Amino acid sequence: MAREIQEVHPPRSGGGIDDVVILGGGLAGIFCALKLAPRPVTILTAAPIGEGASSAWAQGGMAAAVAEGDTPDKHLADTLAAGAGIVDRKIAALMTREARARVEDLLAYGVPFDKDVQGRLTVGREAAHSERRIVHVRGDMAGREIMAALIAEVRRTPSIRVMEGYVGEGIAMDGRQVQGVVARPSAGKALTTVLFPAHAVVLASGGIGHLYAVTTNPKEANGHGLAMAARAGAILADLEFVQFHPTAIDVGRDPAPLATEALRGDGAILVDRTGERFMPRYHPDGELAPRDIVARAIHAERAAGRGAFLDCRAAIGAGFADRYPTVYATCVSAGIDPVTQLIPVAPAAHYHMGGVLTDANGRTSLDGLWAAGEVASTGAHGANRLASNSLLEAVVFAARIAEDIQGLLPSPKVASWSIRRTEEEPELPWSQDTRAFERVRQIMATEVGVIREAHGLSAAIAELERIERATTVPWLKNAVLTARLVAAAAWARKESRGGHYRSDFPDPVPALARRSFTTLADLKRIGEESRRDLLPEAASA
Template sequence: MSNQINDLTHATDDIVIVGAGLAGLFCALKLAPRPVTVISAAPLGEGASTAWAQGGIAAAVAEGDSAEAHAADTVAVGAGLVDETIALGLAREAGARIHDLLRYGVPFDRDLEGRLAVSQEAAHSARRIVHVRGDMAGKAIIAALIDAVRATPSIRVIEGYVAEALLTEGDTVTGLQLRQTADPSAKPHIIASRAVVMATGGIGHLYAVTTNPAEARGLGLAIAARAGAVIADPEFVQFHPTAIMVGRDPAPLATEALRGEGATLINDKGERFMIARHRLAELAPRDVVARGVFAEIATGRGAFLDATASLGSRFAEKFPTVYASCIAANIDPARQPIPVAPAAHYHMGGIAVDARGRTSLRGLWAGGEVSCTGAHGANRLASNSLLEAAVYAARIAEDIDGHDFAARASPPEPTTPRNCAMPPLTEANLRTMMTSHVGVIRDADRLAQAIRTFASLERDTGNIALRNIATTALLVTTSAWARRESRGAHCRSDHPTERPDLAHRTMTTLQAAREIAASLAESPATRSTHPITA
């Protein structure tokens, strides 16, 4: 198959996958030998959060463990919002997906007897994290999948193009509008398709402090919402408690597996501050640890991850990725504590999908972080994200294979915004406001200020890139404003406890978000105090 963008308008294949992380590439491989086109904003392997995943994949493959125990841990961490049927299904399919990845060439670690080696991570009741060289699972998975995709003739890969709009007729997706990332002012390209799989990743780069690559700006969620798709649980953003604070954007990640191996969290006085906050101390659920680290930093004492006693000279061998990040910043983690802070890491919310990965729009499926399956609830259990991506990629492929498609209609004309190149300063301002107003700790006043700013951008800007990131920011912020409680990763200082009457998932739309914004509209005289200019 040709990999030229100009051939796409005449393509005979009907399946387009947007995104080239684990979900996108795994789905493409599962669909083979059916022709499929994969659209990647960056060169393969460079723009996907999967490649940055350090911990691994959660799977109950060790003796004495079970899918039921894995599901129970998932439910416990999810703060009352996990779909228990979905969680159990994921856990039961984990072994099969691990073996798929092994067949694609992923070199998971093994013990001396040749069995899959498993490690411990926070809030898991057993050692069940399958990994590669300690902290290199993501890189190894993506490398193996890229090799497999390159060797599969039925998969066409188009690199360097971003999806900026879904094209629809009624509630049916008929195609995509793409634009070249290297030349955002160029004429857009239109692809007609009867099946679109959205696998564009998360929203972390909407925040000023994040572990996510620049491509993770919520664009897939935005274009689905703008086409009318239902969005689920967007207020739940997981902040990884131990991003390495060495002045890099995105921030390098100190994997949770370090704490599983005995690393402790200390302040500048050398005190272990998590002991007083939770019975599991450093191995408490991520939301608890993130708030603990945030609070310690807010007091001025700082937060540090100390592996000098637990790993010491073994650090470089056990965790080479973290070690390299520290050494590059002149920190020797074998001998020095690592400065850390919470960073936007994973979005539990996303495009609402059913158990087959179908969205509320016909012809649109979603998998991986851009989707919301109900498996994570209000707080994701460590290393469940890669598992969910693989399981749903396989389910989507199976569903599409068995789907009876109607005759393909011609896509409508492209969207024609006034300007497509997003000024960097504008994006920086939005990211700053997301961190300061929609971050680890939230309150009504700051959320309302952010809503007014994002709603104005979403409504008035002629810049399609800015409009899309403002759309996702508005969805996250309005749902955070509406959920007047603290639950899982969503913490409201003005509503610090859980409310039993709110123990249900959020289902929303862009129209509903706009209505909330309209109810909070402020006068022109005060609106200028929160500017993010287009």
């Protein structure tokens, strides 16, 4: 059964409106809830809070200009360079300026960032950063420790109610005004949807990584929040830009475990199966080139049959277990000793630069709807996210959303929450339609993956549309809709830029150095236009 892990007052029967409902229990969602305290907030999460969130799996850490000699302007310059020409400069500038304050917030919440003997934050360097500016926790445990500290604070905060075991299904609307979140209990045969009415809804539902067959993301990262916003009429942005982490550990696990980029920042190199280093052939920065370039290089080496391996022996050596305990434990569990052996790696869907279009305060195009974290597209990442900017973006904009809501809505005097059950529906097969979803993941990996081209994208759009029409399972319909939207945006951008690479348009086009915007109406139009790329029999199927 779906259960509450914290409830200050029992839900009132027969009405009432939640003040704020946050969909998602990852970093953006819980940080926003803490910043809203003592305003009453309900967090809806499919998995137990903190689980099923990519935030908890982040190994590298959080980027912030906190070290001597570093500045927000230097951080901004690196962000702009990595973003391949379409970063929203104003948005990225405020993010880098506010980074130090958010680190201080996290320290106040009890996050044990690594410090030196003088008590100063220790910082590491990652790809495409010109300075050492990544704050860590025990080397590669930043995400886990940040989430643990914030969850503990949530449990101590009486104004926050956490509802576990609820899967977001839709956004209740009255014209352009958001009225609440429609969700469904995830346990058992759920015949009844549940409406959580709200004056303000914050989407913090995570990314889309699990729409791909090889991903570092948890299964809950299936794009459902993005689809909910699209169905409600929200404008989406930059959907074609998917970042593939170059160094997922290739040991046949789903999700694929990650070999943090910090390893390469500390000198680990990429080699083929003969031991030859290959990255200098692809980029002058070698292993510290932007992620999209490293991912394509590894993809090419593997496709050529040469394989790709991370060699940590000289750079990390005997200190591996202490410096990178998570990666070390993963390798050992797969029968690899990273102190003496190479680590097999492969690109994996890791982060979505696209999402629901928001402004500097996290507002979407719908009244009463905000978005934060990976489901949002702020413009801070452009076409290619700079390493370790994701956790930073999540906390910066979650804090800005909280401030915006506080300024817009009158402060309630008491915490009052409600749940309204809708009419019973015909019985739905709630268990996952595994075969259909696995087909979606294969389509995305093959046709909308590291390398794309027109015919494959068109075929993907057509087949995904057929799958969506055929299913009656709400979560699957939302997942497939998001896959269709990403494929359509990729078809529409006829150039290569950042995380979007077209083999039929391999170069960037200066005239296309701008963000893209998509709605459901655009999806229908692109679907019709893309059919021209297909054979007649495929187009008429």
